[in-house]
Amino acid sequence: MTTTDFPPAATLAARLSSGGAAYLPGDDGYDAARGGYNVAVQHRPALVVAAATAGDVSAAVRFADEHDLRVVVQATGHGPAAAAEGGVLIDTSRMTEVTVDPKRRTARVGAGVRWQQVIDAAAPHRLAAANGSSPTVGVVGYTLGGGLSPILGRTQGYAADHVLSIDLVTADGVARTVTAATEPELFWGLRGGRTGFGVVTAMEFRLFPLPHLYGGGIFFPGEHARTVLHAWRAWIDSTPDELTSSIAVLRLPPADSVPEPLRGRQVVHVRVAYLGPAADGARLIAPVRAAAPAIVDTVGELPYPAVAAIHADPVEPLPVYERSALLGDLPAEAVDRLVDVAVDAADVPVTLVEVRHLAGALRRAPREPNAVANRDAPFLLFLASVAAADAAPAHVAFQDRIVAELGRWTTGRTFANFLTPGDGSAAHRATGYPAEVHDKLVALRRQWDPRGRFA
Ligand SMILES: Cc1cc2nc3c(=O)[nH]c(=O)nc-3n(C[C@H](O)[C@H](O)[C@H](O)COP(=O)(O)OP(=O)(O)OC[C@H]3O[C@@H](n4cnc5c(N)ncnc54)[C@H](O)[C@@H]3O)c2cc1C
CATH class of the missing domain: 3.40.462.20 (Vanillyl-alcohol Oxidase; Chain A, domain 3)
Incomplete structure (x- = not known):
């Protein structure tokens, strides 16, 4: 990694796992890691952290906090909420583990998993997920925004309605498992609030029997x-x-x-x-x-x-x-x-x-x-x-x-x-929610991210 433009980046690189990496502008790998599906939105971060583990995500968030940098998350680039200008872009695309539990009818995915991976892992068990129209979309980003399925929508509701547990790194760099029992308010906001609470590193959700399609x-x-x-x-x-x-x-x-x-x-x-x-x-x-x-x-x-x-x-x-x-x-x-x-x-x-x-x-x-x-x-x-x-x-x-x-x-x-x-x-984000839901989300974001790291 070149550290001449941003010397502290070397301290972060040393904290990452062997599968993780940090890239500065001009480094080989910087453009690949910041690029995504919708090229109308170009991220130009001061630093990209390609995270391979939840520990890498924590290290990146802590580093951003130490240096007062904004954090933007990207898995696939299908729905960038905002372009990362300066700051740290956390690229989750290396976090691709998927586990299907056919008995419990659940799937657990890493933050970089795309829908096709879940579909392929669930299909042999005649199970399906509330995936969207494009299986190249990321599971986590899709589900955080609700997840409107053109297959199971009418029978099962939104993908977010079926999330059981979320592993999240919050703005203080702490890794938490968020469920209805551990953090009910945060769990409520994460499922549909789309952005601004931290970096999800893994998610567990229900699957459904699919005898016919x-x-x-x-x-x-x-x-x-x-x-x-x-x-x-x-x-x-x-x-x-x-x-x-x-x-x-x-x-x-x-x-x-x-x-x-x-x-x-x-x-x-x-x-x-x-x-x-x-x-x-x-x-x-x-x-x-x-x-x-x-x-x-x-x-x-x-x-x-x-x-x-x-x-x-x-x-x-x-x-x-x-x-x-x-x-x-x-x-x-x-x-x-x-x-x-x-x-x-x-x-x-x-x-x-x-x-x-x-x-x-x-x-x-x-x-x-x-x-x-x-x-x-x-x-x-x-x-x-x-x-x-x-x-x-x-x-x-x-x-x-x-x-x-x-x-x-x-x-x-x-x-x-x-x-x-x-x-x-x-103003634009507000059109996604009625005023009372929007205000509750804003207050929750303030509570969990008081310095606006993910704003
Ligand atoms: C071709 C196409 C088809 C689509 N079809 C549907 C559909 O059928 N139903 C539907 O509901 N939506 C659909 N969408 C919208 C899509 O679900 C959203 O754009 C979603 O945000 C994409 O998530 P991503 O991770 O793939 O994209 P990214 O651009 O990588 O992420 C989008 C945003 O999600 C958040 N995010 C992603 N990962 C994390 C994480 N690990 N932690 C915290 N925040 C994170 C961030 O705010 C990020 O800016 C479609 C989009 C496209 C382009």
């Missing part, structure tokens, strides 16, 4: 967007909680990574996951299947390890700008407005216009209260643009316009995990 995606030509959106909206209310679905209008690039019949096209993508036998699933989705002639239809019996096929999210790093809003209702008039402004209008730059259906257990209070909020909304609008930095302002302005046009139907809040990456402002 019938799922995939149906792609329709973009010119049928209005018809398919209306058909999906009319259909979704009649579906049982065993069926979770979302719909998206996508502007796909003319890239080799996109399958030929979809390449360079505007398409409507209906995503389905049904937790029952294929024959029942086929009967249930028949109305939406019949909405228009499909280009590609991948819905069928799906092995759980192939669950990424339902959403088919991109896996390579991209510059992504996101915006979301919870909808209190989605009547036919709102569908028409959405299509008018976000699909049919001239020069719409937005890459993805998505609506997720929230129902069943997603709208009920969990057994053990937590900070996942805004459970009353039945739909979540999510907009994403893949854009170069110079085009980003136009995309962001257009996304704001779409949300404004749907203003009558929005609740003024959003889902915490879909808060815009990079926008760590207090």
Whole structure:
């Protein structure tokens, strides 16, 4: 390690485990360790600590405290709350241990584990986790923000509702095991509060039996967007909680990574996951299947390890700008407005216009209260643009316009995990929670991190 720019870094390197490392700007390994999925947010820390153990995390946090440096955590870079400018970036991607206990139906993961690892370890036991649409997302970051599963959401609720225990290094560098019994308030806030309490080094949570999975995606030509959106909206209310679905209008690039019949096209993508036998699933989705002639239809019996096929999210790093809003209702008039402004209008730059259906257990209070909020909304609008930095302002302005046009139907809040990456402002974070939850989280963060190390 080069220590000329920041001499005290040598003292930290000496405290790390053999698997850990510290990198200063200019070091080999600095760029790899600070890089992540969403390249629109660039971390430029004074120091990156690639932690391999909870002890490395403690050493990094203590070091930051000694030198009055801010701490930012990154596992995969899918949802950076804020860019690390100066300060210490703790990279947890080396902490990849996964243990599945099939008898207790639980999994325990290290801070750097991605969903696909858990899926692969649980599937042989016919167990599943409340994972999200993209199995390359990090388990811990996803769960801290709530964790909205497009597979188990309607039957089991949010991933955060099923956390049993969290190993956390707090701002004082102390490693604690946080449970409902040991630290009930902190346990409440960690599950849904997303950020600001410390560095999670491991997490234990419930798994669920998965005897059947019938799922995939149906792609329709973009010119049928209005018809398919209306058909999906009319259909979704009649579906049982065993069926979770979302719909998206996508502007796909003319890239080799996109399958030929979809390449360079505007398409409507209906995503389905049904937790029952294929024959029942086929009967249930028949109305939406019949909405228009499909280009590609991948819905069928799906092995759980192939669950990424339902959403088919991109896996390579991209510059992504996101915006979301919870909808209190989605009547036919709102569908028409959405299509008018976000699909049919001239020069719409937005890459993805998505609506997720929230129902069943997603709208009920969990057994053990937590900070996942805004459970009353039945739909979540999510907009994403893949854009170069110079085009980003136009995309962001257009996304704001779409949300404004749907203003009558929005609740003024959003889902915490879909808060815009990079926008760590207090006002923006507040839209993830009602005032009383937000204020309680702020007070808890102050209690556990009085000097704002993780602010
Ligand atoms: C393609 C894509 C698909 C997605 N699909 C879904 C979905 O279906 N459902 C859903 O709920 N969300 C979804 N998300 C949102 C995602 O869950 C959040 O962005 C989440 O924060 C990503 O966590 P990460 O660790 O992968 O990312 P990172 O950028 O590495 O971390 C994001 C934030 O999580 C916190 N964090 C991460 N690790 C730790 C830790 N060990 N200790 C303390 N804090 C930590 C930090 O605040 C960090 O800034 C999706 C995001 C993308 C890009």
